[in-house]
Each structure stands twice: as structure tokens, then as C-alpha cells.
Amino acid sequence: MNIAFSTALTGLNKFTYSSLEALAGKSKTISKNVAIPIDAAVGEYTLSAFCSDAASNVSSTLTRTFTIKDTISPSLTHFSNVAVSLTEDLQFTAIENSKGLLNKIEVKKISTNQILANIEDNIGIEKVNCLIRDGGKVYQNKNMTFSASQLQHTWNYNYPNPQYPDQYIVLTVFDINNNQRQFQITIP
Structure with missing residues (x-):
């Protein structure tokens, strides 16, 4: 007797899986x-399975629900041969x-x-927070939210005290699932 075993995994239209397997015995x-x-969409998915035989008898369907979560933080590749001045946009x-x-x-x-x-993420970047620090003091702070309608932001900054040696830019990057990573770029 051959029994067909079928499984299907469905979710947010971004990822589907199905399988049909013939069994003997x-x-x-x-x-x-x-x-x-x-890059599968985060959210709830359902795994379902059932069996049918040659006489079209169908078993009850076994279902399991699980959640896909994104826990990967964004990454940044910094090109060290490019210097940032204190008045550069x-x-x-x-x-x-x-x-x-x-x-x-x-x-x-x-x-x-x-x-x-270059800032990259496996799913999608939502916002970047930028600030200039000198030791423990924050001089400027800007939040930039990105969307399909807002693909570009310009940060115009002017650092007030260039004589201090501990100056750096801090970028905090958030993806759409609020995973975050912080990067520091030294101002020469």
C-alpha cells in the first residue's frame, strides 16, 4: 500500500515550503x-502535515505554529582611508x-x-542615530528614519571645539526588528 505524506509550511507570503512523499507499507x-x-519574513508560520492513501482516505491534519525572529544586528564596513573633517556634511x-x-x-x-x-542588515534598516562626542560630552545628535519614501538624509554638522583629541562620531543603527549595533568613527 502506498501512502502519500504531505507537508506544507506557510507564512507571510515571503517563504513557503511544500513536500509530497510516497511511502510503502x-x-x-x-x-x-x-x-x-x-531573509525570510519574521512572524508566525504554520507547519501542517497529513496522509492520504490510494482510496483517497485522508488523515486528520497535524499543525504546529512557530515564530521566526530576527536576532541579527546590522553590520558596518568602515573605509579607514577616508577621513572625516569636523565641518564635512x-x-x-x-x-x-x-x-x-x-x-x-x-x-x-x-x-x-x-x-x-556601508551599513548592512539581513532584513532591513529602519533608522540611524548619529552623534558627535568629545570624551563624555555629546555635541550634536540626529535621528534619521528610512523608508521607501525617505531614502536619503544629509547630516550637516559643525563641531564647536576642534582642539580636543577625543572626538568621534557614534552611529547607532537599528533594523526593522529593533536589533541594533553601535559604531564609532574617529575624527582625525
């Missing part, structure tokens, strides 16, 4: 591994991937169009 243990893509431009997610931001010096850094 009256019983069998089946073990399946489902590889969830790194920086431009932050979000780039959409093929799925319409803003998963990369280029940070450029406006005057020279040099790329200072």
Missing part, C-alpha cells in the same frame, strides 16, 4: 529538515534590495563623494 517515521532562508542613502527592503545604507562625504562606510 503501513507505517513509517519521517524526518524532514526545512531550511529557512536568512555626510549623506546617508538607503538602497533597496530585490525584495523591496532597505538592507544597505551608504555613508558618503558630500564634498568628495567618497564612500565612508
Whole structure:
């Protein structure tokens, strides 16, 4: 007797999996591994399975619900050969991937169009917080939220006390699931 075993995994229209397997005999243990893509949408998914035989008898459906969570923080590649001056304007431009997610931001010096850094995330970047610090003091603070309608921000800053040696820019990057990572760029 052949028994058809069917499984389906459904969720937020970003990731689906299905399998149909013919079985010989009256019983069998089946073990399946489902590889969830790194860019699968977060949220609830349902795994369901049932059996049917040649006479079209169908078993009850076994279902399990689980949640995919994103725990990967954004990353930053800093190009150290590009210096940032204390009066330079920086431009932050979000780039959409093929799925319409803003998963990369280029940070450029406006005057020279040099790329200072690339910020990337596996799902999507939502906002960047920028501030200038000198030791323990914060001189400027700017929040930039990115969306399909707001892909670009310019940060115009002017550092008031360039004689201090402990000056740096702090970028805190948040993805759409609020995972965050903080980066520090030294101002020479």
C-alpha cells in the first residue's frame, strides 16, 4: 500500500515550503529538515502535515505554529582611508534590495563623494542615530528614519571645539526588528 505524506509550511507570503512523499507499507517515521532562508519574513508560520492513501482516505491534519525572529544586528564596513573633517556634511542613502527592503545604507562625504562606510542588515534598516562626542560630552545628535519614501538624509554638522583629541562620531543603527549595533568613527 502506498501512502502519500504531505507537508506544507506557510507564512507571510515571503517563504513557503511544500513536500509530497510516497511511502510503502503501513507505517513509517519521517524526518524532514526545512531550511529557512536568512531573509525570510519574521512572524508566525504554520507547519501542517497529513496522509492520504490510494482510496483517497485522508488523515486528520497535524499543525504546529512557530515564530521566526530576527536576532541579527546590522553590520558596518568602515573605509579607514577616508577621513572625516569636523565641518564635512555626510549623506546617508538607503538602497533597496530585490525584495523591496532597505538592507544597505551608504555613508558618503558630500564634498568628495567618497564612500565612508556601508551599513548592512539581513532584513532591513529602519533608522540611524548619529552623534558627535568629545570624551563624555555629546555635541550634536540626529535621528534619521528610512523608508521607501525617505531614502536619503544629509547630516550637516559643525563641531564647536576642534582642539580636543577625543572626538568621534557614534552611529547607532537599528533594523526593522529593533536589533541594533553601535559604531564609532574617529575624527582625525
